Amino acid sequence: MNHPTKSDNSFTPANNIAMEATKNQQAAKTQVGDIMAPEFLVDEPPPKPNYPHYRVRPGEPIVLADIDPDTAEHYKKKKNIEKELEKQRDRLTDLQRRLYAENKRSLLIVLQAMDTGGKDGTIKNVFQGVNPQGCRVWSFKKPSDEEASHDFLWRYHQRTPQRGMINIFNRSHYEDVLVVRVKQLVPEEVWRERYQTINQFEQMLTLNNITVIKFFLHISKDEQKQRLESRLENPNKRWKFSSNDIKERLLWDDYQTAFEDAINNCSTAYAPWYVVPANKKWYRDLVIARAIADTLEAMNPQYPAVEQGLENITIPD
Ligand code: ATP
Ligand code: MG
DSSP: OOOOOTTOTTOOHHHHHHHHHHHHHHHHHHTTTOOSOOHHHHHSOOOSSSOGGGBOOTTOOOOGGGSOTTOBTBOOSHHHHHHHHHHHHHHHHHHHHHHHHHOSOEEEEEEEESTTSSHHHHHHHHSTTSOGGGEEEEEOOSOOHHHHTSOTTHHHHTTSOOTTOEEEEESOGGGGGTHHHHTTSSOHHHHHHHHHHHHHHHHHHHHTTEEEEEEEEEOOHHHHHHHHHHHHHOTTTGGGOOHHHHHHHTTHHHHHHHHHHHHHHHOOSSSOEEEEEOSSHHHHHHHHHHHHHHHHHHHOOOOOOOOTTGGGOOOOO
16 A cells, blocks of 8 residues: 655645544544454554554554553643643634534543543643533443443443533443453453453444544542642542552553453554553643644544535624
């Protein structure tokens, strides 16, 4: 397969974005009945927008321990990224407005992390400028009796976005291969099958005009310790502390393995995982805002056609 290169005149950010626009759906179509990435996708360079550096490519498994949660490109402190973050938020505001007006497609954003990983902070900081009417956040806790009496995807499917909407999953169907695996809530043969089921579910969503992107907010064990300590020390944060977080922390390594397997098995060409260095909250926000704005830009939502003859209309007094 020929790939555009920098020396190729046809390669510009604009046409690359156009290429990207249909790519996820084409990838989903190609993979019907073959949920792992076919070879041509594995060979392909990561798409230019979408912050390829943090995108996990099918067939190239990551090792979490090798990814530095402290990294922040060339940025040294929060002040250095403020303008850039503002720019990304403005892009998001504009693109979300178009997605909503177009009313044909939607975006599902999955946020997963270890405790204190920053899911709540990300939602608050990245989505500040987005019209609440076009955006919904769903948080998933331990399933209720009713939820638990259905198939594991049932409760998530009901919360996938309607046309025109951006939905954010604060925890998600991935809990069913994370906490469920680590706490041995079901036998291995049950959770292991779920990677494939999840890939098929996300493929089905993609084919139904729902773009799916997934972020793992990657923090270090030391950083979690500091964040838990600050929850204990700071009266305004104490309500966030749960002694269950200590129990979960003791299972840190098991969770890292479970995350690694979930990401490696389920980062598909149509529904990618991003591993986001998240020790520095401001950098995490920037990476996620950029990746979402890039994804929306690649979708290229359009305002619907206006009525004919508007130029001749005068509004009566
Ligand atoms: P916060 O940042 O406020 O602590 P949180 O997402 O950690 O937010 P909690 O109420 O502390 O919210 O935790 C939710 C709990 O629900 C987690 O311990 C998680 O493992 C558990 N949970 C989520 N989904 C499932 C599931 N499918 N099966 C079992 N437990 C689940
Ligand atoms: Mg919690």
